[in-house]
Amino acid sequence: MSTVTESALLPRLLRGVAYRGMAQLDTHLAEHGPLPAPSELGAAALLSAVERAGLRGRGGAAFPAAVKMRAVRSARGRPVVVANGCESEPMSAKDALLLHELPHLVLDGAALAARAVGASQVIVTYEGQNRDTRISLEHAIKQRQAAGADSVGFELFAAAEKFLTGQETSLISQINGGPPLPNFIPPRPTERGVRRRPTLVQNVETLAHLALIARRGADWYRRLGSAEEPGSTLVTVAGAVRSPGVYEIEIGTPLEALFEAAGGHSDEIAGLLVGGYFGSWLPAKLVGSVELSNAWLRAHRAALGCGVLVALPQSACPVAEVVRVAIYLATETANQCGPCVHGSAALARTLHAIALGKPPAGAGADLRRWTSLLPGRGACHLPDGLSRFVATALATFTSQFEEHARRGPCRLCATEGLLVIP
Amino acid sequence: MRIRVNPIACEAHGLCAGLFPEWIDLDEWGYPIIKDGAIPPELEAHARRAADGCPTLALLLDRQ
Numbered sequence: 001m002s003t004v005t006e007s008a009l010l011p012r013l014l015r016g017v018a019y020r021g022m023a024q025l026d027t028h029l030a031e032h033g034p035l036p037a038p039s040e041l042g043a044a045a046l047l048s049a050v051e052r053a054g055l056r057g058r059g060g061a062a063f064p065a066a067v068k069m070r071a072v073r074s075a076r077g078r079p080v081v082v083a084n085g086c087e088s089e090p091m092s093a094k095d096a097l098l099l100h101e102l103p104h105l106v107l108d109g110a111a112l113a114a115r116a117v118g119a120s121q122v123i124v125t126y127e128g129q130n131r132d133t134r135i136s137l138e139h140a141i142k143q144r145q146a147a148g149a150d151s152v153g154f155e156l157f158a159a160a161e162k163f164l165t166g167q168e169t170s171l172i173s174q175i176n177g178g179p180p181l182p183n184f185i186p187p188r189p190t191e192r193g194v195r196r197r198p199t200l201v202q203n204v205e206t207l208a209h210l211a212l213i214a215r216r217g218a219d220w221y222r223r224l225g226s227a228e229e230p231g232s233t234l235v236t237v238a239g240a241v242r243s244p245g246v247y248e249i250e251i252g253t254p255l256e257a258l259f260e261a262a263g264g265h266s267d268e269i270a271g272l273l274v275g276g277y278f279g280s281w282l283p284a285k286l287v288g289s290v291e292l293s294n295a296w297l298r299a300h301r302a303a304l305g306c307g308v309l310v311a312l313p314q315s316a317c318p319v320a321e322v323v324r325v326a327i328y329l330a331t332e333t334a335n336q337c338g339p340c341v342h343g344s345a346a347l348a349r350t351l352h353a354i355a356l357g358k359p360p361a362g363a364g365a366d367l368r369r370w371t372s373l374l375p376g377r378g379a380c381h382l383p384d385g386l387s388r389f390v391a392t393a394l395a396t397f398t399s400q401f402e403e404h405a406r407r408g409p410c411r412l413c414a415t416e417g418l419l420v421i422p
Numbered sequence: 423m424r425i426r427v428n429p430i431a432c433e434a435h436g437l438c439a440g441l442f443p444e445w446i447d448l449d450e451w452g453y454p455i456i457k458d459g460a461i462p463p464e465l466e467a468h469a470r471r472a473a474d475g476c477p478t479l480a481l482l483l484d485r486q
Contacts, residue, residue: 336429337429338452339453340429373455377455379428379430
């Protein structure tokens, strides 16, 4: 847990994480100061600050936070705020870190989001298997109640342990007593979500940024990053670095500077995964030039997404890693949409056959067709994410896939995988 | 007018591709692949027929 610092402007969110354990309310307040009262910063001023700051969602889609908030505020009915702490991205650790160690920052942000949209109820969701997170959150909420800190009510919700658990409509379905499955839009959650009320779902990191924007203002927020992509962001670094973990960076930081902060390279890099299992692979030769902004990554068919950065070491087999993740994602389909059910299974099956040296006739053409055919054809983005993951893997590790197709498993195939499969 | 499919409701009956082949194709599993963009006015009647003919009412017409 540390920060990449160009100046004294960082860390922002991770200030105080060195306490090893949850930041108590008094420590949190000593670090960041009190929240501005509603009389000092009302809903309109708060919305305007979020808009001027240019805060975007940190759950993966980078949607402008102010647009979502205004949609909820102007929808009919009493709104609800859902803090989304179920990243369910196996390689990401930032949201769990925030909930576990900095719950007051997230709860501040959730209370402010409620103020901005006119909600009196906040539901904080977390991955149900993380009992420690619940203990932290319960403790933090008790401290706030004892201090009379909030005018909103907090409720905790343990979400299912599934890859699609944190998808907005899937999360709302669970809160409403249904299964952890995505729903077709419309209706949009901003119009009809939890208990059919207008619902603001924001990632917990987005809320943590909101907690600081409310205190320090939009201009302060914009002192880091570019005009188009302001601020800092949390990333989870894994793979061929000496100190993997969660880091806070200025958006646009060179990847090499982040790797340096993470202790430097521990091995030669075979390829780089940006954005997690819905993300993109980049070839190792690009590592020296990567800038961690969507402006830079977009040109390479990549995006920061949930902030996962995996430097795959030469000691791992990229084919085996990619096949394991493809099979995992294919088994995590909600089994609702035909193109995803059939397409993700076909992708995983064919990749597996290639890894075993038994490619079916036309495997290469099939993979190319499916990865361009599937995006946009499900109720959620699983087919899009899986297709991007596979297509960029095939482009990045072409020779390794060809080699496996001809000769079957390599000597690295049997080593323990780096990419986590829950 | 645009046409969209609710992929959860779609069961690959494939009638839409028969009723509106100018705009809808089927993938190898029988699910519709719909062209992007606005449907030209002269084809809107076909779009309506395809939406009405879907046994699971999975096609949605977006007027804009």
